[in-house]
Amino acid sequence: MEVRSVGVEGAYRLYSTCKDEMRTWILDVRPLKEFKKGHLAQAYCIRLTSDQKALLDYSKNSYSIKWSNECWCGKPVFVYGDPDLKKDHPVIEYLRKDGQAHSISVFRGGLEAIGEHYPFLVTTSIKANMHKRPYPGELIHGVLYLGDWDHANDSCQLEDLRIGSILTIHNHPENLRPPHGVRHLKIEAPDVESFDISKHFSESYDFIEEARRRGHAALVHCGAGASRSAVLCIAYLMRKNLWPMQTALQHAVEQRSIVQPNPGFLRCLTALEAALGLSKGNASLRREFGAKIAGDKVEVKEKQPGEPRRHSDGGGEGRNEEGSGACSDRGLAGEHRRKRDRESEDDSVCSGEGVVLEVLKDGQCISTIEVPALRRNQRCMFGRAPTCDIKLEHLSVSRQHAQLTRDDAGMLFITDLSTSHGTNVDDKWLRANAPKQLHPGSLIRFGASTRVYRVAVSGTEAKHSRH
Secondary structure (H helix, E strand, C coil): CCEEECCCHHHHHCCCCCCCCCCCEEEECCCHHHHHHCEECCCEEEEECCCCCCEEECCCCCCCCCCCCCCCECCEEEEECCCCCCCCCHHHHHHHHHCCECEEEEECCCHHHHHHHCHHHEECCCCHHHCCCCCCEEEECCCEEEECHHHHHCHHHHHHCCEEEEEEEECCHHHCCCCCCCEEEEEECCCCCCCCHHHHHHHHHHHHHHHHHHCCEEEEECCCCCCHHHHHHHHHHHHHHCCCHHHHHHHHHHHCCCCCCCHHHHHHHHHHHHHCCCCCCCHHHHHHHCHHHHCCCCCCEEECCCCCCCCCCCCCCCCCCCCCCCCCCCHHHHHHHHHHHHHCCCCCCEHHHCEEEEEEECCEEEEEEEECCCCCCCCEEEECCCCCCEECCCCCCCCCCEEEEECCCCEEEEEECCCCCCEEECCEECCCCCCEECCCCCEEEECCCCCEEEEEECHHHHHHHHC
16 A cells, blocks of 8 residues: 655645545654644554554543544544654554555654644644634645635634635625734625626735735635635636646645536636636637736837837946947847946846846847836736747747746846746756846846847836936
8 A cells, every 4th residue: 555745734634624525543653752742633642562463542532533443444544753754664564554544644744843834733632622623725835725704704713824814705795704903805706607707816816915925824715615715716826826727726626625616617717727828728718808817918018229218227338329229238248247247236126117128139139128117916927828928939938938026125036937948047047936036237048049138227227226
């Protein structure tokens, strides 16, 4: 029988079950004295007998379900112990050879690691009534939770999970009375196929992102936490992580098994998938829902040599008062020299006034791209997909290759989106999904394309960087 290792989130999942899920036996295989100092709620202190013929519980608990011989038959089993727990531990090996458990999951990080992430799951109690009702599904640790109406009314769980924002999508969202100080977004919506839930995708996305920015978690709920609220969470995951609909839906179901959006809502998610460039979609969906289903587009402007444009910086170097678009320094060596000069002034690019990208080919400016000031939660997408804000044509470039974003201070970042051929900034390849801060003069390459995109602040920002 296979023994599967799980992460710390696997421990939380034990306590966020739905009514249709089987009970999991939680086995603590540490010595009894360690168990008494603290253990997972409803855990049993299990040891293998000296004759290696039985598993016994030493916890002396008063749980409603008692440990007995082969009680684990047909049930999932979760085992944890010391940080150095091995899969060949006697208890685990006994269960594996027995082969009657539904599944065996092992957490090898130790109780301390679980307590660090989820302190409310660790207790010294062995009483039957200490177990709380199941927690909401955890879609992103410390950021996004999916639940039902009762979860939103449970002040203890809200405090445990540090939930400071609640999104209620319901026929009567005004009936919920969140605790004082908790942000509350009320969306009135029925759970019917004909309702266009996509019109709330951007609003809910911004609400969750604002909770993330403030450093607390958001709970999204409806009546049962199965359809309306699930769709808003799935749409968030699709847009935030650029996940296809099936990937986001599967993740939601894994964390909350009763998730089942109605067919009309699934159609809205299919339209979002197409708008994000994650699938081709179809013409009728594009006409029905439009591009704004994925958030407001960034209105970039590309200008060819000879067209007037904003100055790339406040100095004479690199400016072309006549708008010829030619760079004064020839070749990339000159560009690198200019970059080093700028970095010595500590002048990170701030997107508050937008940014200019100079497109270089063989060291010559062949065009400029003006990107307006990005709002928080807004991104400017590079790639070959028609839905991208800045379209690239080289075959080594992915459909959605990289994105420009800003942080709370207005600083500009570029992120490679797990592409096959990568994104390069100043001769260094970026790690996937790791934002890289940009500076005036930063040189960006995409895949194997020979075009280089040089970052230049807008005219207004250039003045700020000089003072």
